[in-house]
Amino acid sequence: MQNYKYLQDTYLFNYQSKIIQIGEYNELKYLVLEDTIFYPQGGGQESDKGYIWQGDMKIKVTDVRKHNDQVLHFIDEIPNEIDLLKEVTIEIDKENxxxxxxxxxxxxxxxxxxxxxxxxxxxxxxxxxxxxxxxxxxxxxxxxxxxxxxxxxxxxxxxxxxxxxxxxxxxxxxxxxxxxxxxxxxxxxxxxxxxxxxxxxxxxxxxxxxxxxxxxxxxx
Ligand SMILES: [Zn+2]
The missing domain is CATH 3.30.980.10 (Threonyl-trna Synthetase; Chain A, domain 2)
Structure with a gap:
């Protein structure tokens, strides 16, 4: 099971993780991370906004939802260069x-x-x-x-x-x-x-x- 870091610390705005799954849901593309600080929309609360970085590659997260106990980070396109073995840095919008x-x-x-x-x-x-x-x-x-x-x-x-x-x-x-x-x-x-x-x-x-x-x- 993923580790939902947003449950442990509201003030954690950056975090290192790994991509464990690349998927598609209703033609929308998403990434699943080993651990995440992204809050998924639910419980009356809006989702976090932010980015997933892999090296210099910056991937904008357009929506975050929880489905079957997994937090799905929706993105517009899956970059060709994406590497499942490399670490990513998660960055959420602090003000939001x-x-x-x-x-x-x-x-x-x-x-x-x-x-x-x-x-x-x-x-x-x-x-x-x-x-x-x-x-x-x-x-x-x-x-x-x-x-x-x-x-x-x-x-x-x-x-x-x-x-x-x-x-x-x-x-x-x-x-x-x-x-x-x-x-x-x-x-x-x-x-x-x-x-x-x-x-x-x-x-x-x-x-x-x-x-x-x-x-x-x-x-x-
Ligand atoms: Zn509450």
Missing amino acids: RLLNARLHTAGHLLANILESIPTLIPTKGHQYQSGSYVECLGDITELNLKLEEIQKVIDQNINDDLKILTQSDLETNHRFVQIQNYSPVGCGGTHVKSLGEIGKLTINKIKNKKGKIRVSYSIS
Whole structure:
């Protein structure tokens, strides 16, 4: 099984590895690496962007997906010079990784706080740069009444710089993530070390979407 380095260290932006497979999926070409730091799209979170270098050859990774427990690094063309025996250097876009990790961790915090309201059950998170939200089942009227209070808790938790704790089982790649003072949840995403890194987290909009409450937020 591949070693998913992104589960162990959010701040690892370069890594040496090897190509173990060259493949095609729906006519799209991809590489599989022995170890990878590329986060594959999933769990409501966008994939990493970046490059795979082999010597001077720079291969742009256009998309990253997980399929059958393998991380597939999609590329436009398989270069003729590619050498399965030679090492490659993986380089991910640092700014993009950190923004995704901040948005994703913000989603955890918001879900944790919403969950503490007895009439609300968070069911889904979506943390895209184009728009992030936590979806809940429950009472939108009560949520609207408590909005100011919720924003205060968010601000306080971020100001307190609560730590994000992770516990991994390297055999199964199962991992639990916990914001200090809250309950742990199973998650395979990328997280910042502590809430202070998120910056300002603001709830922008609450709306009812086909019986589900969508709480949209942004960070700055
Ligand atoms: Zn997570």
